[in-house]
Amino acid sequence: MKSxxxxxxxxxxxxxxxxxxxxxxxxxxLDISEAAVSQHLKLLKDVGLVNGEKHGYFMHYQVERSVLEGLANALLGMTEVDRTLYGECQPRAREACRLCNSNE
Amino acid sequence: MKSxxxxxxxxxxxxxxxxxxxxxxxxxxLDISEAAVSQHLKLLKDVGLVNGEKHGYFMHYQVERSVLEGLANALLGMTEVDRTLYGECQPRAREACRLCNSNE
DNA sequence: AATCTGTTTAAGCTATTACTTAATCAGATT
DNA sequence: AATCTGATTAAGTAATAGCTTAAACAGATT
Incomplete structure (x- = not known):
């Protein structure tokens, strides 16, 4: 995600x-140095989002679509988490506020 | 996405x-200060990902699921972009390399 | 209306990160 | 094998971003 x-x-x-x-x-x-691009590509390669292969003089990069899809689906999955409504926060009772102090 | x-x-x-x-x-x-949390929530509110409402003494925040879903679907949509394979880069001919210099 | 509580804003610091230039590397071409 | 070329790595710098403390705010309670 950070990538x-x-x-x-x-x-x-x-x-x-x-x-x-x-x-x-x-x-x-992108109007930045090749070094900068290379560093970004390294990071993207490290998380598996892109991979590259030599073509003569040139290194050609492409996206690993399955990984990108995986990220998207992970996000989509998050939205389906069930929502449990606990009790209300109790005014003036920081310690007693179950909702906010519960550790699960 | 940055959010x-x-x-x-x-x-x-x-x-x-x-x-x-x-x-x-x-x-x-999260073991950080309330101020730090508040700042994060401000950012998340600004992009519409969460919104909050007062409940007595407390401000309760919740996620705007549709926005999160939108993000996920945007990512998913990206993966479906068509791929056009142009010609190869030409060795020793930086200017002639159609693939890498094309502006579209 | 005064006070108390949770939240937010402000200011400043620290850590992270993206960029540049210079040097090095890998490997295709001659 | 020597010499290109594009890509990478290294080192240093500048900008960004997250955190903390302290002060200000909003609004519920008394």
Whole structure:
């Protein structure tokens, strides 16, 4: 989730979903250094979101869609958590507030 | 997306999905100050992910599930983008590399 | 209306993170 | 094998973001 939090990284994933890009191509489009792109790609590779392969002189990266889908579905799953309404917080009784102090 | 990138914020959303919490309850569970929680909640409110209402002395927050679902579906939608494979990068011809220099 | 409680805002500090340049690496081309 | 080229790594810097304490706020209780 943190891997997609950065604007630039999000753009990179978006770009790589449409087609392959080499590092230089990403760097020029995003107007940052190739080193910066490489560092973002390293992070994305580490979480398995993208992988790359050599094509002659160039390294071409692409998105591992299943991983991205996994992330999306994890989020979607969260929304289905059941909601249990406990009792109310008791005014002036911080210690007695079951709702807020419960440890589960 | 950035709103869920922080570990603590992610936990807060997770907790609020199970039931209501007041600020103090979140703070004690997460072991950070109430001010810190309040700041996270402000951010989450700003993107519409949570909203809160006064209950006596306490402010109870809850997750706006539709917004969370929207985020998840946006991610899921991304994965369905069509992939167009352009030509290869041309070795030693940075300017000629259609794939990486194309602007679309 | 005065007071008390939970929450929020402000200010400042610290840690993290994204970027740059420079140096190094890997491997394709000659 | 020497020499290119694109990619990566390293080191340092600047910006961002999360936390804390202290002060201000809102509104429920007395």
């Amino acid at each position: 997609l939090s950065d604007q630039t990284r999000f753009k990179i994933v978006g770009m790589l979903l449409t087609r392959d890009f080499c590092v230089g191509g990403l760097a020029r489009t | 869920l990138s922080d570990q603590t914020r992610f936990k807060i959303v997770g907790m609020l999905l199970t039931r209501d919490f007041c600020v103090g309850g979140l703070a004690r569970t």
